[in-house]
Amino acid sequence: MIEQVKASWGHRRQSGLAALYRLIDGGAIFISLLFWCRFFDHEPAAHWLTIGLLATALFIFFAESVELYRSWRIDTYSHMLGLTLFAWISVCTTLLLIGYFSKTGQIYSRLIVGSWFLSTAAVLAFWRYGFRLTLFYVRSNDHNTRTAAIVGITPNGLQLARNFAAEPHLGIRIRGFYSVPESENCQQQLLSTIPYKLLGDVSDALAAAKSGSVEQIYIALPMREEQKIEQILRALADTTANVHILPDLFFHKLLHSRWYQVGESHVLSVYDTPIVGINSWVKRLEDLVISVVLLIATLPLLLLIAICIKLTSKGPIIFKQLRYGLDGRPIEVWKFRTMNTLENGDTVVQARRNDPRVTPIGRLLRRASLDELPQLINVLQGQMSIVGPRPHAVAHNEEYRKLVSGYMLRHKVKPGITGWAQVNGWRGETDTLEKISKRVEHDLHYIRHWSIWLDLQIVIMTPFKGIAGENAY
Template identity: 60%
Template sequence: MGEGRVKQGWIRSHQSGLAALYRLLDGLLILGTLIVSCNLLGVTVSKDWVIAGLVAAVSFAFVAESLNLYRSWRGDSYLHMFSITALSWIAVCVLLILVGYFTKTAESFSRLAAGTWFFTTLTLLSAWRYGFRLVLFYLRLQGFNSRTAVVIGTTDSGKRLAADINGEPQLGIRVSGFYRVPGAESDEQAWSQNDRERILGDLEQAVAAAKAGELDLVYIALPMREELRIAEILHAFADSTVTVHVATDLFVNNLLHARFYQVGSSSLLSVHDTPIEGINSWLKRLEDLVLSSVILLLISPLMLAVAAAVKLTSKGPVIFKQHRYGLDGRPIKVWKFRSMTVQDNGDNVVQAKKNDARITPVGAFLRRTSLDELPQFINVLQGRMSIVGPRPHAVAHNEQYRALVNGYMLRHKVKPGITGWAQVNGWRGETDTLEKMSRRVEHDLQYIRNWSIWLDIRIVWMTLFKGFVGSNAY
């Protein structure tokens, strides 16, 4: 069991690295096909051709991302992938034609070479995706890049769903069994002995397994008339970071990141999912590396000055390392300049308040201006945090509020950030009421639902003007 998880986990941990090839190969393919097409037709690759190729490569990257081409296609058909690929490239071709027409530069290009380039590029963009898809299918058939799933509900539709998923091993999803839902409709009595042996327990045990990190995917398969019970199940799994799918056409409010897809004859709705996976996770990591490196270079003199001020004005270490929950609820250590005379890092952490006696004079200034958080750019380089994301809370506060605020743990579907959507919208600093924490979590989940590179850039820009200081920061 342990060896199997390591074998699967190695490929899974590098899945985003494999997905990063999509964007790189697309750009190289577009430029390479342009050069080959021109050379085969005896057309000189002039500066204008190179500019057209670069514009095409950059435009395709933006259009493809906007159409959600760079995501996991594990459960989708190749026809859908091809249609999005074709639509993205056709949009780029139309753009190039319009630019050539309105700038009156179309005469500088060979129509035959351009047409050959357009058609050949579309063919190759589609063909290499198909080939790469086959490679992934083969790896999943060998047991790599697989995920463990369970079905909630002992219904015939759930049994059919499990059969559909297990009947397509190239998806890399293994349904280990079923969990009963007390009081819900069940077809268990009509199941065969073999099917009943696959029942692993009840809903409470499933939630416990999800919280323990033993499950990757959960499929809820209950009748539509069980709407209230399904809502209760979603509420229960919101206290974990497992990805939840609903095998009905039930309309669910307040989805984290939802999309419909098909597995065999079963229609699924992804509920507690994240958009920051695959190529998107690499894009966000690249964003973090570039921004944190540049920022650290610029603020290094300031950090040295702050470190000296902390050391000279109070006893204790310069850097305070506090335990927090990171991606998927895993524990991390977040660095801050020490701003208090005591260091709360246990099971009972008292949040800083106005005129808090524990805060040093220098610390008060650091906290009001967010200068105490500058060392977290080092956490970003380490990969523990991101520039933009939900602010990390003390472990004690997580345990307190996860029981009070529905969906609280879903904030941990992405890396914690130095700044975030909640902070730039005024929900920064002390959360002395449940309402304040609820509003912060609400904004954090809005960020995850609507994440994009452009949203990150917008938040960074807003932070420069109103994210560093605030009336709630003590």
């Protein structure tokens, strides 16, 4: 009975947090508007109060639509931030359309509205970040926690338990494991290696879930044991516990996997890209802004390099090499010519240290990665991004895809001028299997964890770690 009261209080606590989020959001939107009215010496007249109330109602509506007020205990801040900004941008767009079609926009100060739009976005983002850190601190000190248990003594389940133990700020406390009779993968001897209890079998798990002593249950059986999983799920449907399945699938290294629905069929996307929908628009805007700024800033340098190349060696200023782009489609990548040869066929020999093919001016350009600057044109054309996996010559692609598992998954996003592998030291010649494997490993890490913030981090790191180096020749 006591455990049921605790569980009920836990659910009310979550509902209370959701209500608090709504209250703070509404206050942030309304107070921000009043601040800017006062700042620009405008009285908060009725029409300002009306737009403030409308914006608050619209934000809560859009936030509910994208499930912004659900539990974010084990989800990322970048995901929360993306949905928050999406909801607020939707509010701003709706208000602008209402003002335009109702012809009431002229009664509002553009300066106030613009300041309000921008500052509210920042406030909504930063208060969530601060509150999230506060919750992490509270949960690390054993408050606002959830009791959990794992059904199935499997390596996958043991790894999940270790992961939760390593991240106490998530507030998930694993009480122990429940065994599954006759399960081919349940290995009770594994429990002796870690500090977790064997709490019983599936019937005990069901009793604990009904009593409320366990709020979260993770089923860690292999997917081939479908019948056992179905039986356990059917039994747990008679409880109020949150039930999760930890899939032990026959494939590995999933790339931005997600569930989606086709009619009544549920499909698991195994290899996919994170840069779709609104993310693709944001990524494209990032590419356009940064490439235009860099082209304008480096225009005198580009002209100087072009003149030097023309005066010091025979051949074109720009070398266009065939490489693979998004989804493996061929693109022509632009570079300043740095060699006396123009290799672009079935055999392409990578530049090596003291390579005799490299021109004197080309050696300087390659050392400082200035030969890559014309790829800003590729970015403007939409063939490349500022940040992404570096493209390789087609001949090298065909060679590496046979040697490195998952190599072609690099092409699930546009290739980039700089990337996660480059700022982590994996640039230059890939003359060993370890080098190309490490580069692919970092490229896939980038795709799995992509965000605008990661892109900006890489852009900032590039001048310090991604341009010059011992592998640049």
